[in-house]
Amino acid sequence: MTTKSPHDDLVLVTGGNGFAGSHMVARLLDGGYRVRTTIRSLDRRAEVRAMVSDPAGRLDIVSADLSMDRGWADAVDGCAYVIHVASPFPATQPDNADDLIVPARDGALRVLRAARDGGVKRVVLTSSFAAVGYSRKPGDEYDETDWTDPADDNTPYVRSKTIAERSAWDFVRSEGGDLELSVINPSGIFGPPLGPHLSASTGLVKAMLDGSMPVVPPLYFVVVDVRDVADIHLRAMTHPAAAGQRFLAGGETISFLRLARILAKHLGAAAAKVPTVELTPEQVREAARSNPALRDSVGQLGRIPVLHTEKARNVLGWAPRDTEATIVDTARSLIRLGLVAP
Template identity: 65%
Template sequence: MHDHDPTPGSGPVLVTGGSGYLGSHVVDALLRAGHRVRTTVRSLDRADGVRATAARAGAGPGERLDVVQADLASDEGWAEAVKGSKYVLHVASPFPARQPRTEDEVVVPARDGALRVLRAARDHGVRRVVLTSSFAAVGYSRTGGGAYDESDWTDPADDLTPYIKSKAVAERAAWDFMAAEGGELELAVINPPGIFGPVLDRHLSASVLLVKAMLEGALPVVPPLYFDVADVRDVAGAQLRAMTEPGAAGERFLIGSGTATSLHGMARVLSEGLGERAAKVPARELTPEEVREGARTDPALREAASQLGRVPVLRTDKARAVLGWEPRPVRTTVLETAESLFRLGLVEA
């Protein structure tokens, strides 16, 4: 059994994908906790941006932040990236900017990237990898509403969008690898739903783009969709806890507020909290009939139609009990997402 000493200073913690929305928060949280951090980017063109974001976030990285090049699609650079690290936080994941032509464009890099990171970690004596999976790997196969916990799995054989399928396939592959050839390596997995919360730079996630679209009036009406919300800072915090908590090894953790929010509910929170600045947020929710009618011609509504009537509830008791983790209120997360967009001048008038 390993001794789990969380003390900073024992080699850098490797974060994959440190230039992304979640990755930048993970880097910030580690620096604030006193760790040395090494992070991978696909291209070193992004290195200065990563350092600038860390400095602006207030952690004062100084010499404690190292940026290296490694791409999930290639073996190159991973041995150097993990060298000397006791912990690896695998955050990077391909998220398509457009619907891919084939699902393999997303599924294959997600799966192979996770396996590359695990293999390099095992071969170079890393103690534990924390993989960021998603609620997409947990709760997309049972029809109807319902409560979900860590024993639930999305079946990749179901009719799913490529992104959702990629999360289920990649996480399954990670656990299968550990069972067959993980050796001394430990794995913990966290499964957040839609991630919202303040942005640290111009890298916006699909969830944050939704808030931006609401504030700009690009969504005059919204479908009646329900989902859980995770605060990006809470997801980063859960990763740090899962990294060093002895009881987290070999476990997956649902990370979310534990209550379902709707797009319309989110719009109301923005209206009530921001007053005039939220003048353009959608005031009307489509009826289920309108969604079904629109789905005949609009691909975006087709996905909404398939989720009608689903009100997913995430059971987060395990993360609370094992990791000592607590989520922020959804209202705080939504309003602070908006405030950060205004502060960085990212909302078009």
């Protein structure tokens, strides 16, 4: 979808300095839209502009914080659409789950309320597979009808994404007025970053390349390319059938070890430090006793999740790119940006 837009709609993207948010901004500008994006501190305006191409001067950067009401009415003013990407993602899980859950939920409601009051047509909310598939079910196969139970023993992040999305749907149903909501639930987002800020998934590739992950756990995850995540948001933003719908966005399910082998296959000397040894489930359980960072992994042992994305394909015409190409593009961009030594 690289054709220029025949209109001049203004679109707000929250968190335009982030990994996914910057790609949303770039794709919208490429599509001919006027774009406004929020960042918490205007000190980072130059960083955002360096990540995207804006020769026509169609990008406006404003300050707004998800923890405060101030700034959101101005941010949505004149906007036809809002893509709400910004959400807390901590480097480590907080001891108090509410430290993550409350800002994620209240931030989403703050954006939705401002959008409703500002006459926005539709909000596209970036949720997560975390809100879909972290309550176990036979076969580990998931589609948009599945929900993670927020009462389950999951990490604060998983619970925050579930509760925030649930709250968004409840708000639109009870208080949304004419506001439309569409939700995208991506799996692990890989792909080339536009700047120095990495997602957890791209950080995994970096850790394998720089040798800070010498062995891998026997875990599986679903890959989706950040460029395809941007694409599905744009499709959901304008497609008439997307109103009131959620869409899973994911591709192939792979293991940590297969990810390492893809890097070794394509990166040559740059992949000299990638891990070649996979721990056994017993070794992961033993290590988790003394390493809190591994404790969440224990609950995922034995899972090979499968995402059914027929809805996005059939309704929106969306299709993810090749997983191996996504992984290679991720790694090469990290090297090009100087985030990993060549």
